Amino acid sequence: MSVSPTRYTQVAIWLHWITAILLIYMLFWGEGLIKSFGGAAPANPGLHASLGVTILALTVLRLVWRLMNPPPPDLPMPAWQAKGSHALHLAFYAMLFLIPISGMAAMGRLIAGKHPEFANLTIFNLFNVPYFEMSWLSSIHGLTTNLTIGLLALHVVAALKHQFFDKDNLLKRMSPH
């Protein structure tokens, strides 16, 4: 009989933390890259799009890896908490697609409007920033980023509650060796 794993694979763990660092940076400081406030802050829209597309690519890799390497079974916890955490993880994955894709639509709107020069931006000098015009989708970029800050707050509070209140060592499941 094989023993069930008690933690995520190293690949899943590294993808989780690299994505988390990039996403947290973009959620809180990404706006300053793409907008110049009163002309004061040096905007770097190419870097904003490059980091955003990187997050999207890492998410695709992560889901492919997850299909081939399922996560460990849940720690013992009340059913509502297990269901809640699955729903929250699903919402994160949805946002990890929706945010960059709506960003591409927002980019299309800026290019068609007051920033035609953004059409020349590249992803780390490799290829042009993908963009398209779809007004309803472009309008949810800011909304989805704010929603994700809320999801992050819930996720961190839940992780800390498990670690320090339930003392079930949940963080170990997502910690590199």
Ligand code: HEM
């Ligand atoms: C924006 C940043 C973050 C995102 C998008 C994110 C997303 C996720 C997702 C989607 C999962 C589920 C993995 C799966 O089953 O496929 C997960 C698990 C986990 N995350 Fe995060 N996370 C973030 C930040 C953090 C932070 C800051 C902490 C630490 C406080 C953390 C701790 C954990 C832990 C411990 C698990 C494993 C939960 C379990 O064993 O069921 N995450 N995260």
Ligand code: HEM
């Ligand atoms: C996970 C990745 C991303 C995050 C977290 C993120 C975050 C943000 C944030 C916080 C803002 C300010 C929103 C506001 O006005 O309240 C913003 C604006 C913007 N982002 Fe992103 N972004 C991401 C990916 C992308 C991508 C991939 C593109 C384009 C290819 C993009 C293009 C834009 C554009 C054009 C704006 C200005 C939108 C406007 O003025 O309505 N973003 N982004």
